[in-house]
Amino acid sequence: MDSSKHIFSADRRESLVHELKNRKFDLVVIGGGITGAGIALDAATRGLSVALIEKMDFASGTSSRSTKLIHGGLRYLKxxxxxxxxxxxxxxxxxxxxxxxxxxxxxxxxxxxxxxxxxxxxxxxxxxxxxxxxxxxxxxxxxxxxxxxxxxxxxxxxxxxxxxxxxxxxxxxDDARLTLEIVKTASYNGALCINYFTCVDLKMEGDLCAVACRDELNGETITINGKQIVNAAGPWVDEVRKIDAEIKEKTxxxxxxxxxxxxxxxxxxxxxxxxxxxxxxxxxxxxxxxxxxxxxxxxxxxxxxxxxxxxxxxxxxxxxxxxxxxxxxxxxxxxxxxxxxxxxxxxHQEGKTPAEISRKDEIFVSDSGLISIAGGKLTGYRLMAKKTVDLVCKRLDLVQECRTDSVRIVGGEFKTEGLVRAYITNLKTRMKSFGIEGGEAEILVRAFGKQTDTILKKTRDFEEDKLIQALAWFCLRNEQVHTLADFYIRRLGYLHFYPDRIKSTMNLVASVFASYLGWDESRIQQELSDMQDHLKSITEFESDHGEA
Incomplete structure (x- = not known):
């Protein structure tokens, strides 16, 4: 492994896959949304060896498509x-x-x-x-x-x-950024987390469990071995349960x-x-x-x-x-x-409308030993993770207490909200000295926190469109981005809130990605076409008869 490459860099994938193939883990987590991320962090901070796989990009499902509120649960009083x-x-x-x-x-x-x-x-x-x-x-x-x-x-x-x-x-x-930073925090605590890895088969034999996975970027299939497997696949949780066995419990x-x-x-x-x-x-x-x-x-x-x-x-x-x-x-x-x-x-609760169904989470353990968790809300992800990892530790005969109530999330090294605001104010002044519009300061800090310092310093290396190039470099090196969609949708949130910024920068960003990841001209054009499709999709709606 090249120690000069960052632990979560996009070009470290080959060495990461090698580790996943050649180690046996205490826990393998299927699903890289907020629930899976929380479970990986909880388990890693208790000292368990952890692998996490996600079939698409981290937070590409429900965990980037919520109302983006950390609810106190007012509606549940009803x-x-x-x-x-x-x-x-x-x-x-x-x-x-x-x-x-x-x-x-x-x-x-x-x-x-x-x-x-x-x-x-x-x-x-x-x-x-x-x-x-x-x-x-x-x-x-x-x-x-x-x-x-x-x-x-x-x-x-x-x-x-x-x-x-x-x-x-x-x-x-920002639900996607929150999920990603939890994945990164888990990674910095020893978990091996990888995106674009799909579970295609399960073998559950006591302490000899195995997850067969397909690498969606190159088609290779590998096996990850673990003592316990947790299915935290969100909307796809029943699909994973069906790989294991016929579902006999609630769906x-x-x-x-x-x-x-x-x-x-x-x-x-x-x-x-x-x-x-x-x-x-x-x-x-x-x-x-x-x-x-x-x-x-x-x-x-x-x-x-x-x-x-x-x-x-x-x-x-x-x-x-x-x-x-x-x-x-x-x-x-x-x-x-x-x-x-x-x-x-x-x-599912028979006879109840969607509004009447409880948002409580539940854990299901199959006859083979697969642990699945479903339900719940973004705000309660840490408690869901604690409950799941408590069960994992019990099954492994380990006594390890949950520590995540005091684990700072990457980028959140501020003691108070007041210090966050002071940092934003100071950053506005610093950005002007770098030739960058200070109005971007709050947007950056509310996404990257203290990591903004690294991004700002990197802008010195570019002559034009400094900030977007520095952001692309940072995400490639630190956030396992493999496509333009990963970058614009889930790392920056531009697709939903600043679509015009994508249109004006994506050709330049594609060249940065090509240089870092070794894309050829065909891959560049495919990525640009895919982003055009995403930009088109956000304002096209189906008729009630299913036609766009």
Whole structure:
């Protein structure tokens, strides 16, 4: 192994595959979303030898397609899931402490209308209970507003029958970056994590377990040996279970949630809003770096797991809901600059609608010993991992306590949110001395944290488009990127929030990738074509009859 190459570099793949083939691991994790990443980190920090495989890119499924909030679980009060609210509230505080650059306080406003789901009294009581159960800090607890104060917060709100509002505390995040940084943190703690590796077969024979994997980048098949195997494949969890044996227990129900992004000038708000949709569900409207995004839906889904579709019915549902409460905005489909669709892998409960199904996670152990985990939410990933690794340790006759409540996530080496803000302010000044627009500072820090220092220093090596070239170099060297889509969609988030930046830089970035990864002209053109397809897909929606 060339020690000069970074542990998570894209060009270290050959040596990484060699290690995976020639070692026997305590634990092999299938799935590189937030759940699998959390399990790998938990196990590695307990001293277990860990391998993690992901069939596509890290966080390419549900873990990059959420509402991008670290929920305190307010909606669960409606189903009287008090313990769930209490648990995710505590987890949110731990995650905020360990990754303050990625977990950002976000006040949420609930406007209260006379014809709405909740009265002022029930909203007040509900938020009071939420504050207590979720252990919300005193300075972040609910504030009840009258109608005038509510409109002052969000002037675009419809004043008709408005009774007031309630402000409460949520936290926003970049879900893909959070997942990736957890994978990297696991890697720095000894786990061997690799993307584009698909599980094609399982052999479960006591302590002699094996995962047959196909390398999606070159077609090679290898076997990874381990004592325990955990299936954390998210929406694909049942597919992996079927490789092992016929499913005899509960199955996963997929429900779809879509999100739309519009320019801030079309829905100009500085305050996130959580309100009644046209069917009584609740919808978010959230400002983010010059855009506003809307979500989400919750419908049963049975189509492609790799590429969940968005229909015109989905789009109209969100637009109609927003236009009802922001009547002067009058959004239409032409205002949408991007969109995404994700799947929730819920535990099927007969006779319940998607909104009624619990978001609790469950562990299933097959007769052969395969451990599978499904359900759960982004916020609760660490507890899901703890519960899973506790079981793994028990089966291995090991006594090792969970340590992840105090493990800082890569890039999050800040003691407080105040220090994050101070770092952003200082970075703005430093960036100007490098000839780079200081307005990019917060975007960079909210994605890369302290790693921004390395990126900024690298800009000195380039004459034109310094920042995007430095970002490409950093991600290639530190974040296992193998395609332009990995870079633009999950490392930077540009596809959904800055699609125009992709159009103006992708030819240059492709040349950087080609130099680092040895692409020929054919591969370059294929990558550029694939990115054009992604750019096209974010504003194309299927008709209700399945046609684009």
């Amino acid at each position: 189903n009287f899931e008090f313990n769930l609210v209490k648990g995710v509230g505590k987890e949110r505080a731990i995650l905020y402490r360990n990754a303050p650059h990625l977990v950002v306080p976000e006040n949420m406003l609930i406007p209260i209308y006379s014809n709405g789901t909740f009265s002022k009294f029930t909203t007040n009581v509900g938020l009071w209970l939420y504050d207590r159960l979720a252990s919300v800090k005193k300075k972040e607890r609910r504030v009840m507003l009258n109608a005038k104060e509510t409109v002052a917060k969000v002037p675009a709100l419809s004043p008709k029958e408005l009774k007031g509002g309630g402000l409460y505390s949520e936290y926003r995040t 996963v129900l997929h429900t779809k949630g879509i999100h739309l992004v519009v320019p801030k000038e079309r829905l100009s708000i500085d305050q996130s809003v959580y309100f009644d949709a046209i069917d009584g569900r609740m919808v978010f409207v959230i400002p983010r770096f010059g855009t506003t995004y809307l979500g989400t839906t919750d419908t049963v889904y049975s189509g492609s797991l790799d590429s969940p579709n968005i229909t015109t019915e989905d789009v109209n549902y969100l637009l109609d809901s927003v236009n009802r409460i922001f009547p002067e905005v009058n959004l239409n489909q032409s205002d949408v600059i991007s969109s995404w669709s994700g799947l929730r892998p819920l535990i």
